[in-house]
Structures are given as structure tokens and as C-alpha cells.
Amino acid sequence: MLEHHLTEQSPLERGSVQATLAVSTVIFALRPDDESGLKTLWLPLVRRTRDPHRDLWALPGGWLPADEELAAAAGRTLRETTDLSPRYLEQLYTFGDIDRSPGLRVVSVVYWALVRSEVAERASVGENVRWFAADQLPPLAFDHNRIVEYALWRLRTKVEYARIAHAFLGDTFTLAQLREVHEAVLQKALDPANFRRSMESSGTLISTDQHVAGARHRPARLYRYDDRASEHDPPGPTR
Amino acid sequence: MLEHHLTEQSPLERGSVQATLAVSTVIFALRPDDESGLKTLWLPLVRRTRDPHRDLWALPGGWLPADEELAAAAGRTLRETTDLSPRYLEQLYTFGDIDRSPGLRVVSVVYWALVRSEVAERASVGENVRWFAADQLPPLAFDHNRIVEYALWRLRTKVEYARIAHAFLGDTFTLAQLREVHEAVLQKALDPANFRRSMESSGTLISTDQHVAGARHRPARLYRYDDRASEHDPPGPTR
DNA sequence: CCATCATATAGTCAAATTGACTCAAACACA
């Protein structure tokens, strides 16, 4: 019965036995697809400039400094990569397969983040940072293809769409814009009338008395996300 | 633009900057409460024999060996603590707050596991291992109270009850036993008839032609869990 | 061996939810 592992000496004192900790972030934004014009999910990747996997694209990330919180490290990599601040940031999963990085045992705590579409438009893009359509990725470094796949699944099955869709939008938005986000994430068309009904009954929207005119149809009312709704959120691990 | 963190030299070569990796497991079993007689959730804890937090109870766990997979390490601690094999094992969350362990930066990858009730009865219990009712825990070492709270929430909100409830039971079981598990997890009574209807329409149960007699009422049919059901499972991170 | 007890199992019914659909409202544009 070895019930006192945690009471053994630090493995640092014993030498050996340790893996190396990294933090990576899957950053999603909605932007129009070049062909269809419909909004789809995009994410930024960075080009590796060293081995292993030199020249392959990879998720933004880095080693975890001992004096930085996990979420802070994820947010920092996000800012460093895209000049953006996340509107939503949540831990996704920790990947630690022994052979996921050649030579060195690396355990990666992966976060996923959502950023606003318009802001993502003017996001910095350089030689070593490029945005890709989430469902048309090239082969990535390490196990990053698998990670993105899982992040996509989580995004699409996450129940609390309210907060998530809101993260892609500005402070106020029309129901059509909100529906567009849902349609892009769920990859299917939604009935406008039924969507309106379900949103209205969700209690997460506050209707303003502003409208957007200028379009060739009846002006749409602007809504605001009800922040009190997140007070009823599930008891996350972070509180 | 620091887009090549992952291409920097290994932090081990640079020295410093690293946190220490541990793996812990929240192990749930169902057993009758001494007072009410109803089945409730219990979990085993180990007593710490060293500082920090000497003599406090803590989750089973240990440092991560560089040559062991994360889930394997979780399963191993489970066996070492309880002599049991998990019927269900899944990563819960990674806790890494800077100050969660005094002195040393420890990042813990936490798993949660389910074990069979009957088996848990004869599980090893020693001076330094004891089972506690999940909702009546003493103050635990580190942030382990928070971790258990989150594990309980995950258990109760996990949609795929089928697999979860099955992990608490034997290979065959009556609908009453299955309902008992759901009631214990959800902490509320369920209508037997409605429960039967929803289970039958779920397509995850195979009815055998065996019955359990001996009780003072109509014998109950035995059912079996349909393993094919798990093929339609969500695309977890591990495949 | 029969009445009774307790749970298994089947069935009913109304309320709530969901998907498909219709239709008037309101503004831009030609």
C-alpha cells in the first residue's frame, strides 16, 4: 500500500522522473469563408522554426513558467500570437501521451479561447502566424490535429451556447447575428422563428430599444447578453 | 511577437521555470449510508504522513513518472489505494494554481473513477486509508475539497448516465438497481414507471430472460448494458 | 391454500417542448 506518494520527497530533489509542462491554446474566431461567404470557424497557428517538426504549423503555446497561473499563460500566448484578448477562455484537456513529442516527455495543458470576429479581422498575421479554416487544417506538429478536433467537438457540444455565442459578438447584436453564430458553430441552418422563440425563453437576453436600420427590410432590434445569467453557471473548477 | 515558445530550448536545459507534475484520482463508490440506509456516494482518502498538511486527509495520487501515461498513473494510484480496478476512468481537470501547495509549484492532473459498490465493500482499509461520505468530508489537504466538489458536479451533470451507472453495477442488474444508482447520483427520487420507459427507449439496455426471485414481490427481469452503445460515444480526446 | 403485501410492469392523460410552417410588419430601393 503506497498511500503516501504525495508525501514523498519532491521529485526535483530525487532527480529524474519528471515530465515537462507546456500550455497551448486553441483560438477560435468566426470569419466569412472565402468561397461560400458563410461564416465558419478559423484559428491561428504558428510555424515552428526549430526541430522537432520544424516548418510544421502548431498551436500557439509555450513552456509554463513556475510563477504564472495556467490560465494566465494561455491568455498570454493568445495575446502574443494574435494581439487579441480572449472573450472566453476555458481549460480543454491535458494531453500527456509519452510519445507525443519525440525525445522529451511533454505534458500540455490545453485551453480553448474565443475571440470576436471583427477584431480577428485585423489580427496580426506574419510570416510565422497564419489563420486556417478549422476544418481544413494541414498536418500539424505533434498531436495538435487531434487536439483541435477535440476542441471543435467541445465547442459544438457545449450546452451553454449563450455565453459562447456572445463571445463571438459585440456587446449588442441582432437575433440574426446571434443565429448566424449558432449556425456556424453547429454547421446547420436554424429556423429564424424557432430560434427567436428559444432565445427569448432562455432568459439570457436583454432587449434594448435600439434598432439597426439601413438594410432593405424591417429594422432588427438589438439585444444585449444578460451577465446575470452567468451567475447561474455550473460550479466550475475555478471557484 | 513571440510565436515560437515551443521551439525554444527545453526548459530543463535552461534550468528553473518548471512546475512539478502530479496525478490524483477521485474515486467514487456507492454504498449504503449508515443512517438512512439509502445508497450514497463515498470516496477513499489517504492520510498524509508528511508535511505539508501532515495528518490531513488527501486524494490518492503521486508524482508522475516520466515513463508512465497519465491515465495509467491514475489507475495505478487507484489500485494501490483500494486494491480495486476502475470500471470508469476519465480525466477531470488540471489544477495548477501557484499557491495550491506551499513552497513548491505543483500542477495536478486529476482523474475521476467509478468502482463497483460490492467490490468497494471489501476494499482495503487501513490506518491511512479511509472511506468518507462524499458530502460529509473533513477539511482536506491542499485544494482537494474544491477538487472533490468539482468531481461531484461532473458526475451529476454527465449526460451519458448509461455508462456511468453501469460502472457502479455488476454485469447484470434489475431496473430497480439501476434506478437506485441514478437516484443516488442525482439525489432525488425517480418514478419507477417513467424511469423504465426512458431506459427502454435509450437503446443501451439488453434484456436477458433471467429474473431475480426471492423477494416478496413479482420477480424483476435482469438487464445487461449494451456495449455497442459506447461506440456511439462522443469523440473523446483519447482517440 | 388463500388473502394480502410489495414491487414489477403496463398503460393513460395532460402539460410542455419542438419542428415545420404561415403571415403581417416595416423599411430600402427602384
Next chain:
DNA sequence: TGTGTTTGAGTCAATTTGACTATATGATGG
């Protein structure tokens, strides 16, 4: 001023859900 387009309200049937009633069946005790 008419046409086109989307907003926003409403209808209707199918499905699901919760509460409930009724029957089946073996154990038990007199």
C-alpha cells in the same frame, strides 16, 4: 408607389415529460 427582404408574431401537429392508475406475480403468513 410597388416590390423585395427580413423581422417578429403566431399556428399546429408530433414528440417528450411528469404524474398518475391499474394489473401482474411471487412471497408470506394465517
